[in-house]
Amino acid sequence: MVHDDKFLRDAVFNLFVAGRDTITSGLTWFFWLVATHPLVEAKILEEIEKVFGAAVGEKCKILGMEDVKKLVYLHGALCEGLRLFPPVPIERKQSLKRDTLPSGHCVNPNTIILLFTYAMGRFEEIWGKDCLEFKPERWISEKGETIHVPSYKFISFNAGPRTCLGKDLSFIQMKMVASTILRNYRIQVVENHPTTPAHSIVLLMKHGLKVIITKRQF
Ligand code: HEM
Numbered sequence: 001m002v003h004d005d006k007f008l009r010d011a012v013f014n015l016f017v018a019g020r021d022t023i024t025s026g027l028t029w030f031f032w033l034v035a036t037h038p039l040v041e042a043k044i045l046e047e048i049e050k051v052f053g054a055a056v057g058e059k060c061k062i063l064g065m066e067d068v069k070k071l072v073y074l075h076g077a078l079c080e081g082l083r084l085f086p087p088v089p090i091e092r093k094q095s096l097k098r099d100t101l102p103s104g105h106c107v108n109p110n111t112i113i114l115l116f117t118y119a120m121g122r123f124e125e126i127w128g129k130d131c132l133e134f135k136p137e138r139w140i141s142e143k144g145e146t147i148h149v150p151s152y153k154f155i156s157f158n159a160g161p162r163t164c165l166g167k168d169l170s171f172i173q174m175k176m177v178a179s180t181i182l183r184n185y186r187i188q189v190v191e192n193h194p195t196t197p198a199h200s201i202v203l204l205m206k207h208g209l210k211v212i213i214t215k216r217q218f
Pocket residue numbers: 014015018019020022023026082086087088091092155156157158161162163164165166167169170
């Protein structure tokens with residue numbers, strides 16, 4: 001591998017591309033889901049209050065990296081959003097040479113394989129009868145801990161050797177942003193604003209997310 005200026009430029013550019021619009025997409029769909037599921041919103045707020053206390057001076061603080069790890073319900077809500085609306089909705093792979101997949105399928109050299117992660121997040125065979133419901137509880141065990149779901153099932157960050165390098169960082173960032181915003185502001189979706197996915201490499205909203213933001217009164 002050559003570590004010259006061009007390599008460095010491409011690596012940095014890759015990090016910008018991989019880590020900006022994906023987080024934007026994940027958070028946009030997350031805020032829309034939370035705004036349209038008031039019970040989930042209430043549970044997220046309850047957890048934030050429980051974990052961080054309700055002292056007035058504490059209200060505006062931004063939660064740290066270690067703090068957000070305690071937000072199990074919020075983690076479940078984010079996973080659920082990424083399952084239903086994976087920021088990378090289609091992945092493209094291409095074989096270099098003839099190979100046989102673990103499933104027994106044979107691929108010829110240069111065969112292009114498209115993985116439809118958007119559909120995989122909504123398969124009844126994979127997620128059960130309630131696969132289309134937004135249910136953060138799906139990710140929480142009876143003991144109240146996060147359930148580990150293998151990445152070959154929860155495919156939104158890809159799986160195997162080319163798994164997303166920013167997976168853990170993404171959860172930290174999204175939890176910091178989501179907890180700070182939800183704790184301080186109420187988000188209401190503007191009525192009749194169309195919410196459709198754009199046909200693009202990253203699953204953004206075609207018309208953006210139009211909301212009314214109100215400061216919460218403490
Ligand atoms: C919700 C947020 C994110 C999602 C859903 C996501 C998803 C993905 C997916 C599906 C891939 C595999 C693409 C493919 O091979 O077809 C990938 C790769 C990658 N991601 Fe992310 N990503 C996210 C955030 C980030 C962040 C924040 C960073 C870095 C700061 C990052 C860095 C990377 C890199 C470097 C790769 C390439 C890994 C490789 O090919 O070896 N990602 N990501």
